[in-house]
Amino acid sequence: xxEPGKKRSSLAIWLPLALFGAFFALVIWGLVRPADREVAxxxxxxxxxxxxxxxxxxxxxxxxxxQMTGKPRLLNVFASWCVPCAVEAPQLAALRxxxxxxxxxxxxxxxxxxxRFLDSYGNPFARIGKDDLSEVQLAxxxxxxxxxxxxxAKGVIRYQHIGEIRPEDVPLIVAKLKEAQS
Amino acid sequence: xxxEIGLAVLWMAAALAVLQLFAGFSALRPSGKVLxxxxxxxxxxxxxxxxxxxxxxxxxxxxxxxxxxLVAANSHSMKPFIFxxxxxxxxxxxxxxxxxxIMAVSGGFVALIEKRLREETLLxxxxxxxxxxxxxxxxxxxxxxxxxxxxxxxxxxxGLNPLLQDVGLAFHPPTLYVGYVGLSVAFSFAxxxxxxxxxxxxxxxxxxxxVLGAWIFLTIGITAGSYWAYYTxxxxxxxFWDPVENASLMPWLAATALLHSASVLASRNALRxxxxxxxxxxxxxxxxxxxxxxxxxxxxxxxFAVDPERGSFILALLAVYIGGxxxxxxxxxxxxxxxxxxxxxxxxxxxxxxxxxxxxILGIVLLGTLYPLLTEAFGAKVSVGPPYFNPVSAIxxxxxxxxxxxxxxxxxxxxxxxxxxxxxxxxxxxTALALLAVVVLxxxxxxxxxxxxxxxxxxxxxxxxPLRGRNLRRTPLSVWGMxxxxxxxxxxxxxxxxxxAFSTERLAAxxxxxxxxxxxxxxxxxSIEPVAGPNWTALEATVTASYxxxxxxxxxxxxxxxxxxxxxxxxxxLHTRWNGQLYAVLGNEGEDGRWQxxxxxxxxxxxxxxxxxxxxxxxxxxxxxxxxxDVKRLRVGDKIAFRKARQExxx
Numbered sequence: 020x021x022e023p024g025k026k027r028s029s030l031a032i033w034l035p036l037a038l039f040g041a042f043f044a045l046v047i048w049g050l051v052r053p054a055d056r057e058v059a060x061x062x063x064x065x066x067x068x069x070x071x072x073x074x075x076x077x078x079x080x081x082x083x084x085x086q087m088t089g090k091p092r093l094l095n096v097f098a099s100w101c102v103p104c105a106v107e108a109p110q111l112a113a114l115r116x117x118x119x120x121x122x123x124x125x126x127x128x129x130x131x132x133x134x135r136f137l138d139s140y141g142n143p144f145a146r147i148g149k150d151d152l153s154e155v156q157l158a159x160x161x162x163x164x165x166x167x168x169x170x171x172a173k174g175v176i177r178y179q180h181i182g183e184i185r186p187e188d189v190p191l192i193v194a195k196l197k198e199a200q201s
Numbered sequence: 202x203x204x205e206i207g208l209a210v211l212w213m214a215a216a217l218a219v220l221q222l223f224a225g226f227s228a229l230r231p232s233g234k235v236l237x238x239x240x241x242x243x244x245x246x247x248x249x250x251x252x253x254x255x256x257x258x259x260x261x262x263x264x265x266x267x268x269x270x271l272v273a274a275n276s277h278s279m280k281p282f283i284f285x286x287x288x289x290x291x292x293x294x295x296x297x298x299x300x301x302x303i304m305a306v307s308g309g310f311v312a313l314i315e316k317r318l319r320e321e322t323l324l325x326x327x328x329x330x331x332x333x334x335x336x337x338x339x340x341x342x343x344x345x346x347x348x349x350x351x352x353x354x355x356x357x358x359x360g361l362n363p364l365l366q367d368v369g370l371a372f373h374p375p376t377l378y379v380g381y382v383g384l385s386v387a388f389s390f391a392x393x394x395x396x397x398x399x400x401x402x403x404x405x406x407x408x409x410x411x412v413l414g415a416w417i418f419l420t421i422g423i424t425a426g427s428y429w430a431y432y433t434x435x436x437x438x439x440x441f442w443d444p445v446e447n448a449s450l451m452p453w454l455a456a457t458a459l460l461h462s463a464s465v466l467a468s469r470n471a472l473r474x475x476x477x478x479x480x481x482x483x484x485x486x487x488x489x490x491x492x493x494x495x496x497x498x499x500x501x502x503x504x505f506a507v508d509p510e511r512g513s514f515i516l517a518l519l520a521v522y523i524g525g526x527x528x529x530x531x532x533x534x535x536x537x538x539x540x541x542x543x544x545x546x547x548x549x550x551x552x553x554x555x556x557x558x559x560x561x562i563l564g565i566v567l568l569g570t571l572y573p574l575l576t577e578a579f580g581a582k583v584s585v586g587p588p589y590f591n592p593v594s595a596i597x598x599x600x601x602x603x604x605x606x607x608x609x610x611x612x613x614x615x616x617x618x619x620x621x622x623x624x625x626x627x628x629x630x631x632t633a634l635a636l637l638a639v640v641v642l643x644x645x646x647x648x649x650x651x652x653x654x655x656x657x658x659x660x661x662x663x664x665x666x667p668l669r670g671r672n673l674r675r676t677p678l679s680v681w682g683m684x685x686x687x688x689x690x691x692x693x694x695x696x697x698x699x700x701x702a703f704s705t706e707r708l709a710a711x712x713x714x715x716x717x718x719x720x721x722x723x724x725x726x727x728s729i730e731p732v733a734g735p736n737w738t739a740l741e742a743t744v745t746a747s748y749x750x751x752x753x754x755x756x757x758x759x760x761x762x763x764x765x766x767x768x769x770x771x772x773x774x775l776h777t778r779w780n781g782q783l784y785a786v787l788g789n790e791g792e793d794g795r796w797q798x799x800x801x802x803x804x805x806x807x808x809x810x811x812x813x814x815x816x817x818x819x820x821x822x823x824x825x826x827x828x829x830x831d832v833k834r835l836r837v838g839d840k841i842a843f844r845k846a847r848q849e850x851x852x
Contacts, residue, residue, distance in 0.1 A: 032534040035478065036527035039485075042571070043520060046492070049574045050512055100797075132710075135793065 062160040067094075067174050070155045072148025075125040076133055082122055082148030087174050091199040092120040093192070094168040095144070096156055098128050099136035101164045107183035108140035114189065115143035119196060123147040126156055126164055167192070171199035204269050207257030208348040211298075214250035214305060215338035217243050218331040225328025229321060229396070237324055241312040244327050247334075248309025255289075255302040258347055262289045265358060271295065271347050273355035280360065281735050287371030290378070293495065293511070294347035299375060300491075301337045303382040307411070308334065311386060316835065318407045319399055326393030333385055336518040344514055360736075360763075373429055377422035377449055381487035383415025384456060391480030392526060395533045400473045405466035408480065410827050412463060416456045417820040423449050424813030432773050437706070437784055437801045439697075439809060442590045447570045448490025451563055455483035458559040461552050469613055471540035471549055475556070481530060485523040486563070492519055493570065544615040551608030558601035565593050595649055602656050602694065605687050606663030624666055632659030646702050653698025661691030677830075682823025686816050693812025699805035710795040720802030721749050722783055729787075729796060737763045739772065742787045742796065746776055758787040758798075782806050 062068075067084050074081040087094070095111060097104040115121055123144040125133055133147075150156055159168060159176065169178035169192065178195040180188065221243040227233030228240060261269050262285050265278045275295075276288040290299045308330040315323055341347070390408040394400045426449065431439040440446060459479040466476045492515040543549040569585045606628055610621045636655040639646060664687035667680060707719040711726045718724065727743040739761040745753040756774035763770065776783040781804040788797030 032474075033531045035482070036524065036531055039523055039527055042489075043516075043524070045571065045574060045578065046516060048578055050516065 062176050063179060065176060067170060067176060068155075068158040070148075070158065072124065072150055072155060075123075075128065075147040075149035076130060076137065079123075079142070079144055079147045082124065082146045084174065086146070087122065087170055089172055090120065091169065091171050091177075091196050092122060093196070094122050094124065094159070094170050096124045096126060096159075096161050096164055096166045096168075098126045098164050099132040100128070103183035104165045105136070105140050107165055107185070108143070110184040110186060110189055111143040112141050114184075114192065117193070119193075120145050124150050124155055126150050126153055169195045169199050203257050203260050203264075204266070204348040204350060207254045207261070208346070210250050210257070211254040211338075211342065211348075214247050214254065215335065215342060217247040217250065218305070218334050218338060221247060221331035222328050222335065225324045225331060228324045229328075237320065240324050240327050244312035244330070245309040247331075248306040251302045251305040255298055258295060258298055259286065259289050261348075262286065262295075267356070267358055268350055268354035270349045270351050273351060273358050275359065277358040277360040277736070279736055280358075283368060283371055290375055291371075294341070294345045296374060296378065297337065297341050297345050298347050299378055300382055301334060301341055303379055304330070304334050304337065304385050307383060307386050308389075311389075311411075315407055317403050317831075318393075319397070319403070322393050322397045322399040322404065324393075325396040326389045329392035329396075330385065330389040332392075333389065333522055336521060340511075340514050340518065344511060367429065367433055373422060373425050376418050376425065380415045380417075380419030380422055380456075381449075381452055381484075381491065383411060383418060384452060384484040384487050386411040387415070387456075387459060387480045388484035388522075388526065391477045392529065395477060395529050395537075398533065398536055400466075400477055400537045402467050402470050405463045405476060406831075409460070409463045409467060410824060410831070412456055412460050412480075412483070413820055413824040413827065416453070416460055417817050417824065419449065419453045419456060420813060420817040420820060423453055424810050424817065427813070428810050432775060432784075433770065437704075437786075437799070437803075439700070439806075442569070442586055444570050445490075445494050447566050448494050451486040451490055451566055451570075452483055454559050454563040454566070455479060455486045458556045458563075459483050462556055465549050465552050466540070469541055469543070469549060471543060472553070473540045474534050474537045475553075477534075477537065478530060479556075481523075481526045482563075485519075485526070486567075488515070488519050488523065489567075492516060541614075543613070546611065546616050546618055548608060548611045548613045548616070551604055551611055555601050555604050555608065558597045558604070561597040562594050562601075565597070566590070569593075591649055595652070599652055599656055602660050602690065605690065606660050606666075609664075609667040609683060609687070624669065625663070628659045628663035628666070631662055632656060635659070643702065650698040650702035653694050654702070657691050657693075657695035657698055659691075661688055661695065664688040664691055678826025679823045679830075680826075682819045682821070682826060684819065685822060686819030689812045689815030689817075689819055691812070692808050692815060693810075696805055696808030696810075696812055700803050700809065703804045704806075705802050707800045709798050709800070710793075711798050712795050717798070717800065719783070719800040720781075720804075722800075722802055723747050723750070724785070724798075724800060725753075726796065726798065727755075732759070734761070737761045740787065742785075742798070744774070744785055744798070746783055746785075748778060756783070756785050758785045760787050760789075777807055780804060 067087060069084050071083040071085075072081050093111075093114065111121060121143050123146070125147055128149065128151075130149075137144075148155065156164075160179070161168075163181070165183055167180040167184055168176050169180075171177050177199045178192075180192060184192065221240060224233075224236040224243060225240045228235075228237035258271075261272050262276055263282070265272060265276055265280075265285065267273045267278075271292060271294050272288075275292045276285055280288070288295075290296045308327060311323075311330070312327055318326070387408050390404060390411070394404045423446075426446070427439045430441065430446075431437070459476065459482075462472045462476045462479055465472045492512065495511055495515055569589055572585045572589075607621065607625055610624055612620075632655045635658045636651065639651055639654050664684055668676060668684060671680075705720040707717055709715075709717045711717060713726055713728055716723060716725045723746070725745045727745055729740055729742050732739050732741045739759040741757050741759045744756045744758065746756060747753040754776055756776055758774040759772035761770050761772050771786050771788075774785045776785075781802060784801040784803060786799040788799060790796055
């Protein structure tokens with residue numbers, strides 16, 4: 020049995036310094052890189068993953084990938100327990116009134132809470148899927164609520180909006196939907 | 202005036218550190234021998250001056266001197282005394298001054314009491330300590346002056362971050378700091394020993410109490426920090442693999458490895474290069490951790506002092522100190538002569554095995570912490586969490602804990618496995634039984650908690666076996682220390698595994714008068730009322746909890762709103778029983794007037810922190826044992842010298 024790090028003649032004794040050099044190069048890069056702390060979905064440009072969620076409320080059907088083709092639409096990840104989701108409700112209603120189809124994924128929610136939320140803030144959704152384990156949320160690369168995805172006619176994710184949709188964000192989302200049409 | 206004194210004294214201390222550096226290194230050459238005599242007094246004076254400077258800053262905070270920028274930005278005249286005090290180090294500048302203070306004061310103590318090392322090695326060590334301190338003096342004086350005055354005194358201070366206004370937290374950072382910076386002494390000893398090529402048992406014995414002391418503080422700091430996160434953040438979790446937590450864990454892992462390899466070096470004169478290497482690594486990890494936290498390079502919930510410019514400064518210090526020390530190691534390691542040999546089955550070999558496992562865990566924690574940055578360099582953004590850290594660290598931790606049960610029973614140098622088979626059979630059998638029992642009683646349990654429970658039980662029992670056949674009264678304190686330390690690890694593992702396997706959670710919207718249940722506990726919401734504290738107001742829920750229909754106890758979870766500065770924090774309420782803990786959190790009021798309440802029942806979770814404290818207690822016993830031994834040795838040495846002198850006189 021020989022002690023670790025004892026191969027005196029070998030290069031092993033320089034290994035710690037080499038590792039430190041690599042660490043140093045990495046953090047130098049980390050310090051000078053442009054500060055961009057948003058977690059963008061790696062799924063942009065990719066088709067929606069296959070899922071089939073049960074209905075979250077009595078008056079809207081559930082949500083399956085297969086139904087989400089034909090025309091560009093919005094996919095809104097939300098929850099009744101999420102305050103920013105209530106804040107963005109008027110903007111979603113405005114988008115719906117422009118004839119845009121919005122599908123919802125309710126994250127870790129309960130039907131009675133959801134009904135109350137939709138009664139209070141309006142229900143702009145064509146379908147609402149119930150995602151109790153955040154499976155679909157994670158599968159489409161969303162890390163929080165609310166998030167809104169622009170899905171094109173072929174079911175490909177084209178754009179991701181993180182956080183609540185504020186009134187000033189609406190034109191951008193409409194533009195992205197137009198882009199998704201082409 | 203106090204601020205000016207504090208600053209002047211700090212500059213003087215920095216000047217002394219420069220002198221200490223030059224005198225120390227010059228004294229290593231034959232021509233500079235005369236300078237050797239001033240190094241110790243310089244180190245002591247430097248320590249005393251910095252301590253004065255730190256007390257000046259404490260005084261400014263206690264008096265809430267709002268003409269000082271740091272006080273105005275971080276304190277408030279209405280704050281309770283204890284948080285005024287804690288405000289001193291609850292910010293970047295103050296904590297850096299604390300850093301330098303600990304470094305200089307411990308350097309002063311080394312100069313004052315260290316008598317075993319060769320004088321040359323000690324001088325090189327003190328010069329090294331001065332060299333490291335200087336970088337931090339420069340950082341403090343040039344870019345983070347804590348004593349800076351405002352042109353106009355502020356009318357009122359801005360207060361302390363509400364998350365930090367907690368008695369536990371007031372003492373958590375300084376505890377960790379003593380640990381981080383205490384390791385700088387080990388670093389300096391390693392540098393000194395490399396410079397004078399004097400790596401041997403004396404070096405290990407001189408270094409060991411410092412490593413032990415720092416390690417005890419780190420253990421307490423990490424345990425307390427985890428408990429703090431558990432009860433204040435209101436998430437019900439106790440460890441999040443957050444970069445800041447990892448930053449405290451990495452030096453602990455390195456120090457644990459160092460502690461054990463220093464023991465081998467001290468008693469067996471083996472593992473020389475490895476011990477020196479770990480001495481460098483341990484403090485390097487403290488510095489890397491501090492850098493990762495302060496620079497804001499990684500996003501973290503703890504990053505309260507984020508500033509890229511400071512980050513660059515600390516990074517430059519890292520390059521000089523870590524790069525320099527590792528380069529010195531590379532140059533000198535080949536000249537560190539080979540230590541004593543030992544066989545594959547021996548106490549040494551088991552310690553080497555566990556050292557490698559500890560370094561493996563250290564490596565994967567470091568890699569996991571840096572991984573988001575690494576992948577970002579290649580264009581992908583990821584976050585790394587428990588799904589990586591838990592299983593991957595278990596790959597190293599489980600074999601290590603099994604070895605912990607066996608290693609202390611082995612003899613030094615060479616042993617036969619057959620000699621300990623019968624002894625080890627008991628804990629091994631218990632581990633197997635526990636494994637079976639848990640699988641039968643809790644089907645569907647995940648693998649890691651299952652292994653954790655079984656190995657935890659085995660280790661908790663096996664850790665007492667080294668006492669077998671010993672006269673307990675005459676057993677050295679250091680052996681008791683090892684027993685308690687290892688037992689604590691087993692206990693903590695049991696707590697962690699049980700928490701992860703058996704916790705139950707209930708999230709409920711409740712009206713006053715409603716009942717809910719979680720695990721074996723029935724809960725009733727009695728009332729929700731406003732209450733007021735010194736600098737906060739809160740909504741306080743009164744909840745009664747009854748275990749299996751027994752007599753109810755009352756809990757008061759709060760949602761606090763702080764006035765200075767404005768902020769909110771949940772104050773969870775805990776009820777601890779011998780077999781677990783109830784954890785209650787008051788959330789927001791819902792649309793319909795119902796309150797969101799969150800409850801957890803966590804069986805045996807207190808074992809986790811009890812285990813941490815046991816580990817620290819074991820460290821304390823070992824430290825006392827070592828110090829007592831040293832004092833005894835010195836006395837005997839003095840006596841011999843005295844008798845020799847007397848005999849000379851009689852001649």
